[in-house]
Amino acid sequence: MAAPTTTEAQRHEPAETGGLDQRRVADIVHALDAGERELAAALTSPLHPADIADLFEQIERHHRAPLARALGNRLDADVLAEMTDWVRDEVLEALDNARVAEVVGDLDTDDAVALVEELDAADAEDVLARIDPADRIAIEEALAYPEESAGRIMRRDPVAAPEHWTVGQLLDLVRTEDGLTQDFWEVFVVDPSHHPIGTARLSWLMRAPLGVTLGDVMQREQTLIPAEMDQEEVAFRFQQYALISAAVVDKGGRLVGVITVDDIVHIVQQEASEDILRLSGAGDEGDVNEPVTEAYKARIRWLIANLVTALVASTVIRLFEDAIAQMVVLATLMPIVAGVGGNAGTQTLAVTVRALATRQLSRANAARAVVREIRIAVLNGLTIATVIGIGVTLAFGDPRLGAVIAAAMLTNIIVAGLAGVLVPLGLERAGADPAVASSVFVTMITDSIGFLAFLGLATASGLVGGPA
Amino acid sequence: MAAPTTTEAQRHEPAETGGLDQRRVADIVHALDAGERELAAALTSPLHPADIADLFEQIERHHRAPLARALGNRLDADVLAEMTDWVRDEVLEALDNARVAEVVGDLDTDDAVALVEELDAADAEDVLARIDPADRIAIEEALAYPEESAGRIMRRDPVAAPEHWTVGQLLDLVRTEDGLTQDFWEVFVVDPSHHPIGTARLSWLMRAPLGVTLGDVMQREQTLIPAEMDQEEVAFRFQQYALISAAVVDKGGRLVGVITVDDIVHIVQQEASEDILRLSGAGDEGDVNEPVTEAYKARIRWLIANLVTALVASTVIRLFEDAIAQMVVLATLMPIVAGVGGNAGTQTLAVTVRALATRQLSRANAARAVVREIRIAVLNGLTIATVIGIGVTLAFGDPRLGAVIAAAMLTNIIVAGLAGVLVPLGLERAGADPAVASSVFVTMITDSIGFLAFLGLATASGLVGGPA
Numbered sequence: 001m002a003a004p005t006t007t008e009a010q011r012h013e014p015a016e017t018g019g020l021d022q023r024r025v026a027d028i029v030h031a032l033d034a035g036e037r038e039l040a041a042a043l044t045s046p047l048h049p050a051d052i053a054d055l056f057e058q059i060e061r062h063h064r065a066p067l068a069r070a071l072g073n074r075l076d077a078d079v080l081a082e083m084t085d086w087v088r089d090e091v092l093e094a095l096d097n098a099r100v101a102e103v104v105g106d107l108d109t110d111d112a113v114a115l116v117e118e119l120d121a122a123d124a125e126d127v128l129a130r131i132d133p134a135d136r137i138a139i140e141e142a143l144a145y146p147e148e149s150a151g152r153i154m155r156r157d158p159v160a161a162p163e164h165w166t167v168g169q170l171l172d173l174v175r176t177e178d179g180l181t182q183d184f185w186e187v188f189v190v191d192p193s194h195h196p197i198g199t200a201r202l203s204w205l206m207r208a209p210l211g212v213t214l215g216d217v218m219q220r221e222q223t224l225i226p227a228e229m230d231q232e233e234v235a236f237r238f239q240q241y242a243l244i245s246a247a248v249v250d251k252g253g254r255l256v257g258v259i260t261v262d263d264i265v266h267i268v269q270q271e272a273s274e275d276i277l278r279l280s281g282a283g284d285e286g287d288v289n290e291p292v293t294e295a296y297k298a299r300i301r302w303l304i305a306n307l308v309t310a311l312v313a314s315t316v317i318r319l320f321e322d323a324i325a326q327m328v329v330l331a332t333l334m335p336i337v338a339g340v341g342g343n344a345g346t347q348t349l350a351v352t353v354r355a356l357a358t359r360q361l362s363r364a365n366a367a368r369a370v371v372r373e374i375r376i377a378v379l380n381g382l383t384i385a386t387v388i389g390i391g392v393t394l395a396f397g398d399p400r401l402g403a404v405i406a407a408a409m410l411t412n413i414i415v416a417g418l419a420g421v422l423v424p425l426g427l428e429r430a431g432a433d434p435a436v437a438s439s440v441f442v443t444m445i446t447d448s449i450g451f452l453a454f455l456g457l458a459t460a461s462g463l464v465g466g467p468a
Numbered sequence: 469m470a471a472p473t474t475t476e477a478q479r480h481e482p483a484e485t486g487g488l489d490q491r492r493v494a495d496i497v498h499a500l501d502a503g504e505r506e507l508a509a510a511l512t513s514p515l516h517p518a519d520i521a522d523l524f525e526q527i528e529r530h531h532r533a534p535l536a537r538a539l540g541n542r543l544d545a546d547v548l549a550e551m552t553d554w555v556r557d558e559v560l561e562a563l564d565n566a567r568v569a570e571v572v573g574d575l576d577t578d579d580a581v582a583l584v585e586e587l588d589a590a591d592a593e594d595v596l597a598r599i600d601p602a603d604r605i606a607i608e609e610a611l612a613y614p615e616e617s618a619g620r621i622m623r624r625d626p627v628a629a630p631e632h633w634t635v636g637q638l639l640d641l642v643r644t645e646d647g648l649t650q651d652f653w654e655v656f657v658v659d660p661s662h663h664p665i666g667t668a669r670l671s672w673l674m675r676a677p678l679g680v681t682l683g684d685v686m687q688r689e690q691t692l693i694p695a696e697m698d699q700e701e702v703a704f705r706f707q708q709y710a711l712i713s714a715a716v717v718d719k720g721g722r723l724v725g726v727i728t729v730d731d732i733v734h735i736v737q738q739e740a741s742e743d744i745l746r747l748s749g750a751g752d753e754g755d756v757n758e759p760v761t762e763a764y765k766a767r768i769r770w771l772i773a774n775l776v777t778a779l780v781a782s783t784v785i786r787l788f789e790d791a792i793a794q795m796v797v798l799a800t801l802m803p804i805v806a807g808v809g810g811n812a813g814t815q816t817l818a819v820t821v822r823a824l825a826t827r828q829l830s831r832a833n834a835a836r837a838v839v840r841e842i843r844i845a846v847l848n849g850l851t852i853a854t855v856i857g858i859g860v861t862l863a864f865g866d867p868r869l870g871a872v873i874a875a876a877m878l879t880n881i882i883v884a885g886l887a888g889v890l891v892p893l894g895l896e897r898a899g900a901d902p903a904v905a906s907s908v909f910v911t912m913i914t915d916s917i918g919f920l921a922f923l924g925l926a927t928a929s930g931l932v933g934g935p936a
Binding site: 048204206296317324339 | 490493494516518519522525526527528552639642643648649650651652653669670671672673674675676677706707708709710711712728729730732733734736737740741743744745747748749750754755756757760761763764767768770771772774775777778779781782785786789792793796797799800801802803804806807808811812814815816817818819820821822823826827828829830831832833836837840843844847848851852855856881911915919
């Protein structure tokens with residue numbers, strides 16, 4: 001792959017701060033509407049490729065193909081690499097395979113792979129057939145690794161050297177070797193069979209006397225990334241050990257690639273977005289550019305699941321229809337018990353899911369986390385129960401009704417705290433993603449227990465007659 | 469500040485993959501319980517500082533002080549820098565100020581600042597008085613910048629050189645200058661008044677002929693970070709332009725520091741966590757090590773707010789007490805309408821808040837996002853309305869009741885979609901954090917409209933008599 005793309009990208013970088021303002025977006029859209037392609041292209045010329053990618057995301061769908069045509073060759077690899085998947089899909093469809101192949105040929109392997117894996121099988125094959133065989137083989141090898149694995153996100157051009165080389169020898173080679181990548185941050189020191197045995201940051205090499213060997217400059221302990229490792233795990237390693245780049249090794253432990261931290265920042269952002277979206281039942285790719293039908297498919301599943309759990313709660317209420325008929329005020333108060341309980345459950349759930357994602361929570365401290373949530377729930381429950389108990393007593397002049405709602409609220413908030421921590425822990429232990437289905441379960445529990453506790457206590461306390 | 473701390477940290481790094489397994493945690497706890505300090509210390513010896521920090525987080529509170537004592541001087545700057553705030557607070561309290569001052573003196577300015585800003589005022593003053601004056605002044609200057617600003621997270625030792633220098637001159641200086649930091653990734657090229665005019669990555673310098681000037685190697689366009697810029701904005705720049713490090717400038721545009729991407733990864737993670745926690749009403753620092761009383765204070769506010777909004781929904785139901793008394797089944801079905809609507813609102817809310825946080829959503833495309841959410845809501849609403857309408861008709865043998873719940877459900881899901889996108893957009897435009905209060909508003913709207921639409925349509929359709 002052509003090494004200078006990153007440098008190329010930075011040449012467009014705005015001299016000072018970020019480049020895309022709303023005024024410019026409006027002007028470009030106006031030019032496109034007026035059919036003034038050259039003006040539209042001129043207006044994009046000061047923009048960084050990442051900002052041009054943002055521009056595509058911000059404009060209406062029907063403006064995207066005209067903008068792509070207006071940009072011509074400026075719609076290049078760097079711009080496409082920065083687009084979100086949905087928008088890139090659209091733009092790629094507007095380009096013919098010959099142009100896509102040109103773009104792919106200009107990208108680093110990791111970006112090229114990200115682009116090719118989005119094409120449908122026929123287009124991918126056609127595009128791969130059009131590019132340079134060396135690039136094609138590199139991309140095909142990367143595609144052989146699992147999705148979202150280190151093998152897909154690595155670059156395949158790590159700078160490596162043997163341990164016995166001196167710093168001077170390495171610097172000479174780096175200065176004269178044409179095929180070397182432009183942008184690298186560390187040199188990996190390898191043994192004769194290409195196993196990494198240490199890492200040297202460029203700043204260490206620059207500060208070392210020219211005569212010492214790499215073996216004396218390098219740091220022997222290093223974080224090696226197996227090519228099959230999931231990208232979320234890779235991101236954790238980078239965060240934990242504050243890595244800038246890391247060696248990727250194959251099953252035999254041989255150096256096959258390098259991952260740099262700029263890709264990790266995107267992955268951290270993406271994994272965090274997935275957690276938020278999954279917790280809310282909005283799928284995991286929900287962004288404002290996801291096509292309506294895709295968003296519908298992702299969301300309706302969870303709404304149907306929510307409908308089913310709401311029916312469970314509804315069934316609980318039906319058990320107490322006679323009680324409600326005798327005392328309709330119960331029907332007006334019961335959603336309060338369920339609602340505040342649901343909110344308490346959501347709070348606990350968010351803290352737990354996030355702690356699992358950031359590895360703060362593990363088997364070692366799970367029991368402590370549960371105890372902690374119970375203690376918080378008791379405090380919250382006592383506070384809310386006191387407020388609502390006194391409020392209802394005063395509003396309805398009925399201390400027994402106040403006591404019933406207070407007891408039900410306390411019960412439900414404690415149940416919510418337990419469910420909010422135990423459900424995600426249980427899903428995690430069962431090997432499932434704790435963010436995915438937790439909130440449906442927790443809501444079902446807090447709704448059902450809320451209604452059951454309130455209506456059940458109202459009946460049991462003799463406030464109203466028994467169930468039908 | 470002592471430059472070699474990072475190198476120091478990496479020397480402990482595990483030879484292969486991440487070091488802290490549950491077995492080791494259990495063994496260390498066991499050793500602490502048995503009072504075997506030396507064994508406990510020995511068991512931590514293969515661990516990376518980041519893993520020792522995790523160890524402190526995972527064990528019970530009452531084990532933390534004994535572990536700190538067992539570690540002695542191994543509880544150093546690198547370990548403390550990696551701890552979450554809550555646990556670090558606890559550990560710092562267990563250390564005397566003299567030891568804290570030693571630790572602070574070993575840290576880079578950015579980490580030292582993060583540590584000192586957590587101490588209470590008297591301890592901070594005492595600690596600062598004990599450290600080297602040069603370090604103290606650097607820390608005090610950093611503390612003069614706003615919290616969460618670039619000035620707080622920058623390191624103050626950027627490597628800078630004038631434009632007319634040759635690559636050879638620079639390499640000679642770097643090799644011989646003792647005071648230079650060990651770890652840097654780019655050299656900032658400055659004019660005589662210390663304004664950055666370009667950046668050169670170390671790999672470009674290593675590949676350039678020794679005789680060319682820095683002016684010819686550097687890239688002139690660069691992303692400069694004003695020292696007052698909020699860290700969230702800084703993180704956005706790093707992501708957008710795939711930066712590894714960036715120059716920080718004062719109000720006069722002079723180079724005062726450097727921010728590196730490893731700190732940005734933490735900020736991205738932290739900001740994403742804040743979004744999740746705020747959306748759920750769990751405060752923004754909720755982690756499993758937050759003390760119970762702090763967690764209580766953060767959460768009870770939102771539960772009280774939720775209680776108030778639940779009372780609004782309850783008031784809506786009270787308008788229809790007579791209708792419920794006539795037809796109790798309405799009370800059993802109404803939570804379904806409110807609940808599924810609430811879930812639809814939460815989905816839209818999560819997508820919108822995340823799109824705002826990642827800058828996918830702006831004024832330019834806000835109208836399109838609203839239209840998109842309406843279209844999704846109509847599809848979701850029609851689907852759920854059909855399912856529940858047919859279900860209720862069959863279950864109760866009452867097509868009019870089926871039609872009423874279907875119409876109410878469609879209405880509420882569309883309202884939920886609108887509220888889920890308009891509430892966070894409105895908060896953002898008003899200058900508030902859209903993640904903070906959105907879900908309370910949206911829940912209030914979906915609950916109230918859910919009850920109003922269902923009970924109101926039941927009354928208006930003549931299914932039951934009018935309101936009291």
